[in-house]
Amino acid sequence: MLGIVLMEVRDKISKMTPEEVQEEIARAHKNPSQDETAYFFFYP
Amino acid sequence: MKDTINFYRQTNAYGEFSNFYYAPIVIDGLEWPTTEHYFQAQKFAHLPDSEYVEMIRVTPQPGSAAKMGRNRSWPLRPDWEEIKDDVMRACVLQKFLQHPKMADVLLGTGDRYLNGKCMGLIEFRWNVMLMSRKTCPLSSDPPLLISIMLSRTYLQ
Numbered sequence A: 001m002l003g004i005v006l007m008e009v010r011d012k013i014s015k016m017t018p019e020e021v022q023e024e025i026a027r028a029h030k031n032p033s034q035d036e037t038a039y040f041f042f043y044p
Numbered sequence B: 001m002k003d004t005i006n007f008y009r010q011t012n013a014y015g016e017f018s019n020f021y022y023a024p025i026v027i028d029g030l031e032w033p034t035t036e037h038y039f040q041a042q043k044f045a046h047l048p049d050s051e052y053v054e055m056i057r058v059t060p061q062p063g064s065a066a067k068m069g070r071n072r073s074w075p076l077r078p079d080w081e082e083i084k085d086d087v088m089r090a091c092v093l094q095k096f097l098q099h100p101k102m103a104d105v106l107l108g109t110g111d112r113y114l115n116g117k118c119m120g121l122i123e124f125r126w127n128v129m130l131m132s133r134k135t136c137p138l139s140s141d142p143p144l145l146i147s148i149m150l151s152r153t154y155l156q
Helices: A002-015 A018-029 B035-044 B051-058 B062-069 B080-098 B100-107 B121-135 B144-155
Strands: B004-007 B025-027 B030-032 B113-116
Touching: A002 B080, A002 B100, A002 B113, A018 B025, A018 B080, B025 B035, B025 B080, B030 B035, B035 B051, B035 B062, B035 B080, B051 B062, B080 B100
Parallel strands: B004 B113
Antiparallel strands: B025 B030
């Protein structure tokens, strides 16, 4: 499972622009008020 | 056939690919010591009292976080089976985005197949027997029953 996820992430990162990387990191830094706003619910 | 990269121990080559590798990440405004900590804690994020989530987050060892994640004294979130893959994807993505040097290592693997190896059953039972001999030096036989029970638990 982890190996497959890593290959997916490798593919995703290779296509991201520096701006997209910063946006994605900023999204993870937000503190959700409810579980439904947790970061993984909006995984790109 | 593509080359395969096997990884398991944090101290070996590509050990940073392990979920037990210490690479603090911020997700949902909180810092998590490893992706294992985040993954395990999300099993209980539905509970109104987040005390257990916080206990997992601050436990020092990723192995402890994994063990706490298997504790069913607290109810597993009902949709865990549906969301767990996305939880894993999200925290692994953030690990590599927030640690650019590790992202370079990942990208450096090109299109090679990545395989996270688990400790084999034989290796695991051998370790258990060695530990048992160490703790029970007067015993002539390794406590096989303990070994089998632990192996069974490990495989679940």
